[in-house]
């Protein structure tokens with residue numbers, strides 16, 4: 598799970614913007630303005646149901662993380678939390 602979904606900066610963060618792009622997900626903000634301090638992005642390869650493989654990007658650690666539990670869900674009410 599990407600820690601960004603519970604971070605206060607998620608809709609302003611340039612690193613999360615990159616994670617959204619890698620996932621092909623719609624952006625929370627087209628012009629993020631926060632450069633996070635030392636985000637550690639974990640990249641893993643997953644097997645998909647159709648026999649292909651996909652790449653999962655998750656921020657697992659970040660010095661700029663500021664806990665704001667449920668921030669992403671409040672910005673996108675009713676949508677499924679990205680995994």
Ligand code: SF4
Nearest residue numbers: 601604610633659661
């Ligand atoms: S945890 Fe770091 S990379 Fe993720 S949204 Fe917050 S500031 Fe950005």
